[in-house]
Amino acid sequence: MSKEKFDYFINGEKGKYEVVIGLEVHAQVLSKSKLFSGSSTKFGADPNNQVSLIDSAFPGMLPVINEECVKQAVRTGLGLNAKINNYSVFDRKNYFYADLPQGYQISQYKNPIVGEGKVLLDMPYGSKEIGIERLHLEQDAGKSIHDMDPSNTYVDLNRSGIALMEIVSKPDLRSPDEVNAYIKKLRSIMRYLGTCDGNMQEGSLRADVNVSVRKEGDKNFGTRCEIKNVNSIKFMQMAIEYEAARQVELIENGKAIDQETRLFDTKKNETRSMRSKEDAHDYRYFPDPDLLPLKLEQKLIDDLKKTLPELPDKKKERFIKEYGLNAYEANVLVSEKEISDYYEEVAKLSDKKLAATWMMGDLFAMLNDKGLDISKSPISAKHFAELVQSIKSGEISGRIAKEVFEIMLETGDNPKKIIESKGLKQQSDPKELEKMIDEILTKNKDKVDQYKSGKEKLFGFFVGQVMKSSGGKANPQLTNEILKKLLKG
Template sequence: MTEKKFDYFINGEKDKWEVIIGLEVHAQVLSQSKLFSSSSTKFGSEPNTQVSLVDSGFPGMLPVINQFCIEQSIKTGLGLKAKINLNSVFDRKNYFYADLPQGYQISQYKNPIVGEGEVILDMPYGTKKIGIERLHLEQDAGKSIHDMDPENSFVDLNRSGVALMEIVSKPDLRSPQEVNFYIKKLRSIMRYLGTCDGNMQEGSLRADVNVSVRTVGDKKFGTRCEIKNVNSIKFMEMAIEYEANRQIQLLESGKIIDQETRLFDTKKNSTRSMRSKEDAHDYRYFPDPDLLPLNLDKDLIDKLKKELPELPDQKKERFIKEHNLSSYEANILVSEKEISDYYEEVIKGCDKKLATNWITVELFAVLNKKNLSIKQSPISAKNLSSLIKMITSGKISGKIAKDVFEKMQSDDKDPKQIVEKEGLLQQSDPKELEKIIVAVISKNQDKVAQYKSGKEKLFGYFVGEVMKASKGKANPQLVNEILKNKLH
């Protein structure tokens, strides 16, 4: 396989430009209750039905840390091969907004719970390491709704206080594609860990995208703009593309970039200014006096480390080493936890290479066609596994297997039953096969003579006739052997 080379550069009027991207990903912690209260975090409930006195900022209410959310963020940190800080601090980020009932968000500023780590991306041009700057815990705000009434705005506090992990990357990303891979990898790691469901439609994963540009070869970073709150990978890619080009145009026409916060307009496919650096909030961060500094026990971290599941990178390595898969195949199989779970279920007692082919070619074709996720697969891993076992044990041929696979798609039927019911078992009895072959030979004496006189290509004709006579059920290998003997 020829390795591609990284080639995402933008050609401006004058120069060739490189795009520098850093992401602040907000990942909702998978937990039953909120970061500082016992309210439920269930998505899609009636507005303001999951709100405690703490979440709504009533007088005298105090936050109490949810230990489970702490453990979830430690696990995520470990999954990012990051340093877990034994001492971290919750700070207040002060600003006024109607959906921020306390008038401040509890977050972590100077001392986050997780320090530097990394994420490995398998790009078409090789692996690339993306640095993680930090991960910190914070609470989400509520939701302001401006389009339900011409006069008034509504506030839904169900989200208020829900735990978020803010995962800040280093400015190591260089293209929309790398951002795409990075988000998917991050999401995959968190799904393996069970720390975030990564559901972008429900807002469980969203990102602020920092973009700057510099001419190729320049070592200095340019001035960056932050695109706030982008909630799909496609939009991130579009926003980066637009923003990079906007910045290049400005720079090439001799203007400068203002450091500012911008919004991505999905309808116009463009970004627009939200606020400049001068208008930036002064959040007046200070340690939240209602919460003691968070001091973690090293034993807890060791325990969580031991309990860590196998993560995509490790799994991939194992699949390559132990299952003899290519890096490409392994990547596909580990890309989502559900796919690797499916694969590992299928390979129980059957050929791994064959299983990989059936999953990544046949099954994925069906899923793509029907627009289904692997979790919604019409064929269960168990049934696919027994289909493959019938192939390797010679009970059915590969060709018959494809027919059976087609039939399995309705109601996830057991392939054994289909084969039995329809009499599709492969004919592997040498005596029976011999009878068919003898009959074919006696019917085609002229062709036999031609074959024997040197037209060896006719061998295929005899195989075809035998297969036809057996209605495709004859074991091709045995047919070959017997035919060769008979024709000598």
């Protein structure tokens, strides 16, 4: 496959600008209970129904670390090929807000649980490594609801205290496409690990986006702006595009960029200043005296490492080697654990290459159409494998297969049954086919003459007639061969 060249630059009047992006991804940890309390973390409960005395910061309440959340952070760190710190510290980040009951968020500041790591992206111009700066654990805040009442704000604390992993990338990303690939890769890794469901609609995955620009070839970074709390990849991309263009315009006009925090307005498709550096909060971080430093034994880390599932990068390599897929196919089929599981089940029972083609074609189109995850696919892997195998064996043609696929979808029947009961089996008996084709040619003598005098386009007409008369069941390859032979004679 020919490789494209990286080409994402902003063209100003005074030159080409490179966009530098770093992400702080907030990923909700998959765990039954919150980071420091026993409350449930289930999404969608009635407001303030999953709130303990700890989450609502009643007097004298104390946090106790949830071991499962720690393990999930370690698993994620291992999945990011990162250094796991045996010693980490929980700090208090102090600020007042109505949905922050303690008046501080318990987070990790100087000593995070996970250190440097890396994520590999597959870009059209080759693979690219994105550095991970750190991953730390922290509490999520509650939600302020401003639109329920004209004069009051309501607070829902169900989310208050849920464990978040903040995954901070190095400023290694250079385009909205790379951001797209990075978020999808992170999401995929965490879903493989079962450490975050990655559901962006429910807010399980959100990001703060740091954007700066610099002239192509510059070694130094420009002044960056942080766009807070963007909750979809599309919005991240739009925000980056807007922000980069804004910064280039400022530079071109000889103006300085203020280091500031900005908001992305999804309706107006623009970023807006939220607070300047001067107004930045002084969070007064200090170690939380209610919690002892978190000391992890190496054995725990090693044990977790042993139980990690096969991750997308490894699986991709294996798919290429074991199933003879190309890199693109392998990439698509490992992007979600459920997809790779489905594929492996199909590949076990049918032709591996053909299975990949059909999955990525008709199956994905159908799922996409119906808005379904593969885990909810109305067609089971076993039935799908039978269908692929029927194509492979020549029992049905690709065109008939599409018809069978539709019937499978409607009835849930297995393809064998459908093919038999509807008589869709391909007509592959050369003698019978020849007889049928001979009749067709006799009936269309004039066309045969035209064909012979050079109008070769008419070949398609004859194929069409054969298909029509066979009800689409004529073996296409055989039809071609026989037609050619008879038309020559």
